[in-house]
Amino acid sequence: MRANLAVLFCLFASPSVSLASESIKPVNITQDLPGVEVMHHGKKVIIERNPDPDNMVDPDYSLTSRPCPPYCIQPMQIAPGVETIGELEVIQYLKRAATDNSILVIDSRDGDWPLRSGIIPGAIRIPWTELHPGHNEPDKIADILALRFGAARSGVLWNFENARTLIFYCNGPWCGQSPTNIKQLLAYGYPAYKLKWYRGGMQDWKVLGLTTVPAK
Numbered sequence: 001m002r003a004n005l006a007v008l009f010c011l012f013a014s015p016s017v018s019l020a021s022e023s024i025k026p027v028n029i030t031q032d033l034p035g036v037e038v039m040h041h042g043k044k045v046i047i048e049r050n051p052d053p054d055n056m057v058d059p060d061y062s063l064t065s066r067p068c069p070p071y072c073i074q075p076m077q078i079a080p081g082v083e084t085i086g087e088l089e090v091i092q093y094l095k096r097a098a099t100d101n102s103i104l105v106i107d108s109r110d111g112d113w114p115l116r117s118g119i120i121p122g123a124i125r126i127p128w129t130e131l132h133p134g135h136n137e138p139d140k141i142a143d144i145l146a147l148r149f150g151a152a153r154s155g156v157l158w159n160f161e162n163a164r165t166l167i168f169y170c171n172g173p174w175c176g177q178s179p180t181n182i183k184q185l186l187a188y189g190y191p192a193y194k195l196k197w198y199r200g201g202m203q204d205w206k207v208l209g210l211t212t213v214p215a216k
Helices: 002-023 087-097 113-117 138-148 177-188 201-207
Strands: 036-040 043-047 083-085 103-107 152-154 157-159 165-169 195-198
Touching: 036 087, 083 087, 087 103, 087 165, 087 195, 113 201, 138 152, 165 177, 165 201, 177 195
Parallel strands: 083 195, 103 165, 165 195
Antiparallel strands: 036 043, 152 157
Protein backbone atom coordinates (compact mmCIF):
# COMPACT_ATOMS: atom_id res chain seq x y z
CA MET A 1 0.00 0.00 0.00
CA ARG A 2 2.80 2.39 0.94
CA ALA A 3 4.60 1.57 -2.33
CA ASN A 4 1.45 2.40 -4.33
CA LEU A 5 1.08 5.71 -2.46
CA ALA A 6 4.70 6.56 -3.20
CA VAL A 7 4.17 5.90 -6.91
CA LEU A 8 1.05 8.05 -6.95
CA PHE A 9 2.88 10.86 -5.12
CA CYS A 10 5.69 10.80 -7.70
CA LEU A 11 3.24 10.85 -10.59
CA PHE A 12 1.43 13.91 -9.27
CA ALA A 13 4.39 15.73 -7.72
CA SER A 14 6.82 15.49 -10.63
CA PRO A 15 4.75 17.52 -13.11
CA SER A 16 4.26 20.22 -10.46
CA VAL A 17 7.97 20.54 -9.90
CA SER A 18 8.55 20.65 -13.65
CA LEU A 19 5.93 23.36 -14.14
CA ALA A 20 7.36 25.40 -11.28
CA SER A 21 10.86 25.24 -12.72
CA GLU A 22 9.59 26.20 -16.16
CA SER A 23 7.87 29.28 -14.73
CA ILE A 24 11.15 30.69 -13.45
CA LYS A 25 12.46 32.94 -16.22
CA PRO A 26 15.54 35.16 -16.31
CA VAL A 27 15.23 38.93 -15.90
CA ASN A 28 17.33 40.01 -18.86
CA ILE A 29 17.95 43.55 -20.07
CA THR A 30 16.59 42.56 -23.47
CA GLN A 31 15.55 39.17 -24.82
CA ASP A 32 19.10 38.37 -25.91
CA LEU A 33 21.07 40.52 -23.48
CA PRO A 34 21.43 39.30 -19.87
CA GLY A 35 24.04 41.86 -18.89
CA VAL A 36 26.75 44.23 -20.09
CA GLU A 37 30.29 44.60 -18.76
CA VAL A 38 31.45 48.18 -18.16
CA MET A 39 34.40 49.81 -16.42
CA HIS A 40 33.94 51.79 -13.21
CA HIS A 41 37.00 53.36 -11.57
CA GLY A 42 39.23 50.83 -13.29
CA LYS A 43 37.18 47.79 -12.26
CA LYS A 44 34.82 45.65 -14.31
CA VAL A 45 31.14 45.83 -13.34
CA ILE A 46 28.25 43.89 -14.88
CA ILE A 47 25.13 45.94 -15.50
CA GLU A 48 22.12 43.65 -15.16
CA ARG A 49 18.61 43.66 -13.75
CA ASN A 50 17.71 42.52 -10.27
CA PRO A 51 16.58 38.89 -10.67
CA ASP A 52 14.16 39.03 -7.71
CA PRO A 53 10.58 39.40 -9.08
CA ASP A 54 9.52 40.84 -5.70
CA ASN A 55 12.18 43.56 -5.69
CA MET A 56 10.77 47.04 -4.98
CA VAL A 57 12.01 50.48 -6.00
CA ASP A 58 13.82 52.58 -3.38
CA PRO A 59 11.45 54.78 -1.32
CA ASP A 60 13.36 57.87 -2.53
CA TYR A 61 12.05 57.17 -6.03
CA SER A 62 8.52 56.06 -5.21
CA LEU A 63 7.09 59.54 -4.53
CA THR A 64 4.71 60.84 -7.19
CA SER A 65 4.03 64.44 -6.12
CA ARG A 66 7.16 66.46 -5.51
CA PRO A 67 6.56 70.23 -5.27
CA CYS A 68 7.00 72.19 -8.49
CA PRO A 69 8.98 74.37 -8.55
CA PRO A 70 11.67 73.15 -8.31
CA TYR A 71 10.73 69.51 -9.15
CA CYS A 72 8.82 70.17 -12.36
CA ILE A 73 8.26 67.65 -15.15
CA GLN A 74 10.86 68.14 -17.86
CA PRO A 75 10.00 68.13 -21.59
CA MET A 76 11.02 65.20 -23.75
CA GLN A 77 13.40 67.38 -25.79
CA ILE A 78 15.51 69.63 -23.59
CA ALA A 79 17.04 71.66 -26.44
CA PRO A 80 17.22 71.56 -30.26
CA GLY A 81 19.82 69.06 -31.46
CA VAL A 82 20.28 67.41 -28.05
CA GLU A 83 19.24 63.77 -28.25
CA THR A 84 17.07 62.32 -25.48
CA ILE A 85 17.99 58.69 -24.85
CA GLY A 86 16.78 55.70 -22.83
CA GLU A 87 18.36 52.93 -20.80
CA LEU A 88 19.54 50.78 -23.70
CA GLU A 89 21.33 53.71 -25.31
CA VAL A 90 22.94 54.66 -21.98
CA ILE A 91 24.16 51.09 -21.56
CA GLN A 92 25.66 51.10 -25.05
CA TYR A 93 27.45 54.39 -24.37
CA LEU A 94 28.79 52.96 -21.12
CA LYS A 95 30.02 49.87 -22.95
CA ARG A 96 31.75 52.02 -25.57
CA ALA A 97 33.24 54.31 -22.92
CA ALA A 98 35.21 51.35 -21.53
CA THR A 99 37.48 51.56 -24.58
CA ASP A 100 36.57 54.92 -26.15
CA ASN A 101 37.95 57.97 -24.35
CA SER A 102 35.72 60.32 -26.36
CA ILE A 103 32.60 59.35 -24.36
CA LEU A 104 31.74 60.42 -20.82
CA VAL A 105 28.61 59.59 -18.82
CA ILE A 106 27.97 62.18 -16.11
CA ASP A 107 25.88 62.07 -12.93
CA SER A 108 24.81 65.70 -12.38
CA ARG A 109 23.23 65.25 -8.96
CA ASP A 110 24.40 67.28 -5.99
CA GLY A 111 23.97 66.87 -2.23
CA ASP A 112 23.65 63.39 -0.77
CA TRP A 113 21.51 61.90 -3.55
CA PRO A 114 24.38 59.85 -5.06
CA LEU A 115 25.45 58.65 -1.62
CA ARG A 116 21.93 57.49 -0.78
CA SER A 117 21.02 55.81 -4.06
CA GLY A 118 24.36 54.97 -5.69
CA ILE A 119 25.27 55.84 -9.26
CA ILE A 120 25.18 54.15 -12.65
CA PRO A 121 28.30 51.99 -13.17
CA GLY A 122 30.74 53.71 -15.50
CA ALA A 123 29.43 57.22 -14.79
CA ILE A 124 31.44 59.95 -13.11
CA ARG A 125 30.12 62.54 -10.67
CA ILE A 126 30.16 66.20 -11.64
CA PRO A 127 27.51 68.03 -9.59
CA TRP A 128 25.57 70.49 -11.73
CA THR A 129 26.85 73.40 -9.64
CA GLU A 130 30.42 72.82 -10.87
CA LEU A 131 29.43 73.84 -14.40
CA HIS A 132 27.23 76.77 -13.42
CA PRO A 133 28.73 80.30 -13.26
CA GLY A 134 26.39 81.19 -10.43
CA HIS A 135 27.94 78.49 -8.25
CA ASN A 136 31.52 78.06 -9.45
CA GLU A 137 34.42 80.28 -10.52
CA PRO A 138 34.96 80.78 -14.28
CA ASP A 139 38.53 79.43 -14.12
CA LYS A 140 37.35 76.22 -12.46
CA ILE A 141 34.61 75.76 -15.06
CA ALA A 142 37.21 76.34 -17.78
CA ASP A 143 39.39 73.61 -16.22
CA ILE A 144 36.49 71.13 -16.43
CA LEU A 145 35.83 72.04 -20.07
CA ALA A 146 39.49 71.60 -21.00
CA LEU A 147 40.79 68.85 -18.72
CA ARG A 148 37.72 66.64 -18.41
CA PHE A 149 35.70 67.36 -21.54
CA GLY A 150 38.58 67.83 -24.00
CA ALA A 151 37.68 71.30 -25.27
CA ALA A 152 40.46 73.66 -26.41
CA ARG A 153 40.65 77.33 -25.56
CA SER A 154 42.04 80.09 -27.74
CA GLY A 155 41.80 83.41 -25.94
CA VAL A 156 38.15 83.96 -25.06
CA LEU A 157 36.91 81.42 -27.62
CA TRP A 158 36.43 77.68 -27.22
CA ASN A 159 37.03 75.00 -29.82
CA PHE A 160 34.89 71.89 -29.25
CA GLU A 161 35.97 69.97 -32.35
CA ASN A 162 37.76 67.29 -30.30
CA ALA A 163 35.55 67.57 -27.22
CA ARG A 164 33.98 64.47 -25.76
CA THR A 165 30.41 63.31 -26.25
CA LEU A 166 28.70 63.83 -22.90
CA ILE A 167 25.74 61.85 -21.58
CA PHE A 168 24.00 63.55 -18.65
CA TYR A 169 21.49 62.23 -16.14
CA CYS A 170 20.17 63.16 -12.71
CA ASN A 171 17.23 61.96 -10.57
CA GLY A 172 14.51 61.55 -13.17
CA PRO A 173 11.95 63.32 -15.39
CA TRP A 174 11.24 65.77 -12.56
CA CYS A 175 14.91 66.69 -12.02
CA GLY A 176 16.33 69.93 -13.43
CA GLN A 177 20.00 69.39 -12.62
CA SER A 178 21.20 67.67 -15.79
CA PRO A 179 19.01 69.91 -18.02
CA THR A 180 20.64 72.93 -16.37
CA ASN A 181 24.09 71.52 -17.19
CA ILE A 182 23.14 70.89 -20.82
CA LYS A 183 21.70 74.37 -21.31
CA GLN A 184 24.78 75.93 -19.72
CA LEU A 185 27.14 73.98 -21.99
CA LEU A 186 25.12 75.04 -25.02
CA ALA A 187 25.54 78.64 -23.87
CA TYR A 188 29.32 78.08 -23.81
CA GLY A 189 29.13 76.86 -27.42
CA TYR A 190 29.28 73.10 -26.82
CA PRO A 191 27.85 71.36 -29.92
CA ALA A 192 24.34 70.04 -29.35
CA TYR A 193 25.10 66.78 -31.19
CA LYS A 194 27.79 66.01 -28.61
CA LEU A 195 25.30 66.28 -25.73
CA LYS A 196 22.92 63.44 -24.81
CA TRP A 197 20.26 63.44 -22.10
CA TYR A 198 19.01 60.41 -20.21
CA ARG A 199 15.69 61.93 -19.15
CA GLY A 200 14.56 58.95 -17.07
CA GLY A 201 17.62 59.24 -14.86
CA MET A 202 18.07 57.36 -11.64
CA GLN A 203 14.33 56.94 -11.06
CA ASP A 204 13.74 54.97 -14.26
CA TRP A 205 17.05 53.11 -13.81
CA LYS A 206 15.91 51.98 -10.36
CA VAL A 207 12.39 51.13 -11.52
CA LEU A 208 13.88 48.71 -14.05
CA GLY A 209 16.04 47.08 -11.37
CA LEU A 210 19.31 47.93 -13.11
CA THR A 211 22.67 47.74 -11.34
CA THR A 212 24.00 50.67 -9.32
CA VAL A 213 27.30 51.06 -7.47
CA PRO A 214 28.22 53.08 -4.36
CA ALA A 215 29.18 56.67 -5.07
CA LYS A 216 32.67 57.86 -4.13
